[in-house]
Amino acid sequence: MNVDELKTAFAKMFGRSPSGVVAAPGRVNLIGEHTDYNDGYVLPIAIELATWVTWAPRDDGRLALASLQQPGREIEVDLCEPILPGEPAWSNYPKGVAAMLAKAGLALPACSILFSSNVPIGSGLSSSASLEVATGLALLAAAGQDMDRYELAKLCQAAEHAFPEVPCGIMDQAISALGRADHALLLDCRDGSTQQIPFDDPDAVVLVADTQVAHELSDGGYAARRQQCHTAAEKLGLAALRDADLPALEAGRNELTDIEFRRARHVVTEIARTLQAVDALKDRDMPRFGELMYASHASLRDDYDVSCEELDAMVESARGCEGTFGARMTGGGFGGCAIALVRSNQAQAVAETIAADYEDRFGRRCPVFATPPAAGARIVE
Ligand code: ADP
Ligand code: MG
Numbered sequence: 001m002n003v004d005e006l007k008t009a010f011a012k013m014f015g016r017s018p019s020g021v022v023a024a025p026g027r028v029n030l031i032g033e034h035t036d037y038n039d040g041y042v043l044p045i046a047i048e049l050a051t052w053v054t055w056a057p058r059d060d061g062r063l064a065l066a067s068l069q070q071p072g073r074e075i076e077v078d079l080c081e082p083i084l085p086g087e088p089a090w091s092n093y094p095k096g097v098a099a100m101l102a103k104a105g106l107a108l109p110a111c112s113i114l115f116s117s118n119v120p121i122g123s124g125l126s127s128s129a130s131l132e133v134a135t136g137l138a139l140l141a142a143a144g145q146d147m148d149r150y151e152l153a154k155l156c157q158a159a160e161h162a163f164p165e166v167p168c169g170i171m172d173q174a175i176s177a178l179g180r181a182d183h184a185l186l187l188d189c190r191d192g193s194t195q196q197i198p199f200d201d202p203d204a205v206v207l208v209a210d211t212q213v214a215h216e217l218s219d220g221g222y223a224a225r226r227q228q229c230h231t232a233a234e235k236l237g238l239a240a241l242r243d244a245d246l247p248a249l250e251a252g253r254n255e256l257t258d259i260e261f262r263r264a265r266h267v268v269t270e271i272a273r274t275l276q277a278v279d280a281l282k283d284r285d286m287p288r289f290g291e292l293m294y295a296s297h298a299s300l301r302d303d304y305d306v307s308c309e310e311l312d313a314m315v316e317s318a319r320g321c322e323g324t325f326g327a328r329m330t331g332g333g334f335g336g337c338a339i340a341l342v343r344s345n346q347a348q349a350v351a352e353t354i355a356a357d358y359e360d361r362f363g364r365r366c367p368v369f370a371t372p373p374a375a376g377a378r379i380v381e
Contacts, residue, residue: 045206128166
């Protein structure tokens, strides 16, 4: 992102120079998919793509919100009135954060805010969480306040539930708020505890490949899987599938339908793989980490039924490349992105192969980019 260009755009729009700049990144989940709502573990990294915010105080008691990705859809809110969701749809993300900060006791500062993001919107790299966390940090900075970063993440999650009404987990906001360069974040979705895991092997890099497809199925498919997990846990007499292991699941197999059993098997094995992946990272054992990624993909494809042919094709073309440790779909599935862990000196070649294979098969190219584990939300100026 070119910060000077953003400042110039701000000056043009609001007729004055901005007072501050903050940024909050998007994310990819390395492993631990569909485990969050089963009280399990996730292991995301922040990526270099981020939402950037410039802001300046105003003296008319209003909050002005504008985004370079939503031209002509600016909005102003009177801070003397309650903040309510509504049109334009995009503004519900930042308005929700403002409303939650006010509810938490912050005297909201009147200010003008301009957003710009290079996180692709709707690709599963969490442009929404980066927008929320960036909003929170900007409003806090404008008010001369700070807040514990995990508390900020929870507040942003509550905002996404309440305003755009998306029933998201805590992972996206947590990694955007807490990400650290050269670290992955182990997040325990049961108790909210976090651990920074060094991920600083100069010989390994993460590639992100964007299918640029969002299958219709995703909304209903997600809700159905949550329900199947919930039912499976209930039938097994457990608070959550986190409390099962494979032998316990096998023992209770007769209680479950075949679908419930397969959904539960994915969750139980994925939680175990996530903890094994943490050990592999600590040992800098990239081949082991890569094997766990392939196993995660197979489980999501075969037991959880959330992959699609575009994601499967990307994983297979990465697998065919020299220098690939492992690959898997990432995010909720039915489209979105795949990731590959590859040798740094072969990353360019692997990226080109994935894009070329994709074009051969689906008739269009897909964006593929490398990212190190990047920093989380930060005050830039
Ligand atoms: P993602 O996987 O990218 O998080 P979501 O559907 O959860 O996809 O969130 C995308 C929505 O977030 C957009 O439709 C838009 O309303 C909002 N959004 C994200 N980034 C921006 C931005 N830079 N400017 C305005 N709105 C944004
Ligand atoms: Mg989102």
